Amino acid sequence: MPQRGNRRELLAEAAIEVLAREGGRGLTHRAIDRQAVVPEGTTKNYYPTRSALFQAAAQYLADQHTAALRELRGRVPDGLTGEHVVALYAAMLRRMATSARAQFLALFELHLEAVRNAEVSAAIGQIVRADVDTAVQLNTAVGRRMSRRGAGLLDAGMLGVALSMLSLPEDLVSEIGMDAPEVLARALLSLGSVEDEPPVEVLRDFAS
Template sequence: MSTDRRTLLADAAIAVLAESGIRGLTHRAVDRAANLPPGTTSAYYRTRQALLTALVRRLVALDQTELQEIGEQTPMPQHAEELVAGIAGFVERRLTGDGRRRSLARYACALESVRHPELREILVARENAGRQVVRDFLAAQGLPDPEDRTVTLLTCVDGLVFDRLVSGGGKVSEQEIRGLVMTALR
């Protein structure tokens, strides 16, 4: 039960952070979001830093699970257009619904990690099946440095997501993603 409560609190903290920003992330706000009695969050996470660390760990676990599932369910793209379509679907998930909330929380945590290196260690990019699909596709094209190209491509995709969240610009077009993929293929 303790683990379930901790997960519930971390999920509520992600929602609070996405809705209210870093200043709105308080123990009381998480209690309210989780529909739990006042003081529950502080009983599990005594300090704000402990709460933030739990939030970041949960966020990374959710992201890794999603990326692993994408990679396992996505066959190796045979053509650039298939990679474009796959990345477009991923970006759409990051800009809507629960994916949007997690994206907002992730970027807030990334900024907070500048002052708290222990968070940066948790947030560091990890290997996953989704990343592997992109790397394998680029390698199959006979390109030099598929690892570096994968990192560059995915960093640019992340930048598009960030831009749309910050600017309120809505969707990322397939044309924009196609441009990134084609640049990676040069």
Template sequence: MVRNPERRTTLLNAAIDVLAAQGARGLTFRAVDTAADVPVGTTSNYFPNRDELLRQAGEHVFVRLTPDDTTTAALLDDDRDRDHERRLMQDLLRRAEADRAGYLAMFELRLEAVRRPELRAAFTRGFRANLEQIVQTHVDGGFPGNRTTAVLLYVAMSGLLLEHLTLPGVLGEEHIDEVVAALVETIVPG
């Protein structure tokens, strides 16, 4: 295998974009080569097979969608109250809108994981770790509520993002911030 980390990252980002645009069935080495604007055959030099490309794209999507430490610190630098939770959830919504392809690819990978046990195992580990980090930040950070509050926010926002990014208009996009505010108001203790 070729060892050029920047090129690998470029190919994984292109794979995520292909997944978002064409779905798992459209994810071919040639499609990734085209999306990455690299010579034909480049992707096959980095990934031994399509399953490995899917697995690594599944791991990379978490990296791509996670804000950097500076952004995270800035997001958490405020009073730990319901209004702060609302701002955090609205920030999550803005980040999802900014990288719509990343989130759509994540949804596509979740569906593909239903059919591929090895991908499901890897994706389950990644999502479980992500959820645990969210819960830990919520509880240890002194936000209102408890572990259940954090889990309910996670589940509710996951559903909201799915609706908002896949079927724009269902929730009334002009009022999406109000939907997020109502969701937080309902779940997070005052």
């Protein structure tokens, strides 16, 4: 948790916890005050509107996420293999449903808010760009071609799998294989690194 001296970060992290537990409708100034254990009215002093609360939570997540991935990209080890990349993405999927559960539940709420809030959308865009940059670099390092379009598809797939893992009944998660991180990671990476994109004509025929 952020140090008490950094009140804005403290409140933003509290907002994430509230979003994860109570959803977007439960994100109020009073709920954040209670979560952060600060005097009533503190959150409103820093973030006067509900829109500002969403923006603060989104930007905090974006800053934390992009910093972590920047560090990862800066220390890609020699000898990295495709299996290492699979293991990394499988670990990410496990983390989405365990230690980072609150952050991802909040992220899904923020995706909904982003439909109507340009500032929240911009913050989520920072997260996706960092994911895409990382996917391209890691796959390039192991000799696997992945375009930014493919990396975007991989990122959307990871988010969709996380949503299923967190929202579906456990028996259904098991039935449809959403509880097999290694298998899912391998499939999503393969989907994102397809060498040849289908011609536009094929896509038009498929969509018609």
